[in-house]
Amino acid sequence: MDKNFTPLDWHRIMLGEAPPMFLAEIGLRILMLFVLLLLVVRLLGKREQETLSPMQQMLMIALGSAAGDVMLYPEVPIAAAAMILFGVALLTILLEKTASRFRPVRDYIESRPRILLRDGKVDFDALAKERTTRRELYAVLRSKGAVALSQVELAVLEVTGAISVVLNDSKPEQRDLIDYLLDSAKKPPHHDRAGSH
Numbered sequence: 001m002d003k004n005f006t007p008l009d010w011h012r013i014m015l016g017e018a019p020p021m022f023l024a025e026i027g028l029r030i031l032m033l034f035v036l037l038l039l040v041v042r043l044l045g046k047r048e049q050e051t052l053s054p055m056q057q058m059l060m061i062a063l064g065s066a067a068g069d070v071m072l073y074p075e076v077p078i079a080a081a082a083m084i085l086f087g088v089a090l091l092t093i094l095l096e097k098t099a100s101r102f103r104p105v106r107d108y109i110e111s112r113p114r115i116l117l118r119d120g121k122v123d124f125d126a127l128a129k130e131r132t133t134r135r136e137l138y139a140v141l142r143s144k145g146a147v148a149l150s151q152v153e154l155a156v157l158e159v160t161g162a163i164s165v166v167l168n169d170s171k172p173e174q175r176d177l178i179d180y181l182l183d184s185a186k187k188p189p190h191h192d193r194a195g196s197h
Contacts, residue, residue, distance in 0.1 A: 005075075012075075013078060014077055015079050016079070016080060018077075022080070023079070023080070026080050026084065030087040030091070031091075034088060059088060062088040063085055063088065069081065095109065111159055112159065113157065114126050114129070114130055115155070116130070116132065116137055116157055117149070117154065117155035118153075118154055118155075119154075120148075120150045120152055122137065122149070126157075130157055132157065135184065137163065138181070140163045142177050142178075144165040144167065145167065146165065146167055146177055147172060147178050148172030148173075148177055148178075149176055151167050151170060151172050152165060152166070152167060153166045153168045154166040
């Protein structure tokens, strides 16, 4: 931090020391940051989004960063932070309105539910595409009361990141979900990726 700044300099506090055209650069930065955040959130996949929607995640990241910088650094003016806060919020609102009117936009931003398991058969390709492991899926199935894959009529990865499970009323002949857990506990730790059977 520069020690030669004047405290309570209202011009510096409100507008900073950069030339006025810097606000145009901030507008460009907002747009670039918004696109990058959208790509990052999309790349993370639905399982990372269980508590917040993609739009909420981007908004929280941008707002937290802008608010943090303006509070910590005297050279960051409030006008720049306000432009970022309002700019990202406006882009978020516009994108949500666009997504509500155009299904392809909504499907890209929020994705679609994906069936991970149907009638006791795991779709390993779907697991791989969603970067979800068999271990994670089986843990959710057990938490819903299933002891065997044959009990599971449907397991769906929802757009929220949660896995919904529909069980049937059949009495399983085997307890493969429990056996898988017990076998995993006996083996040394290893990567159980979705594609491994």
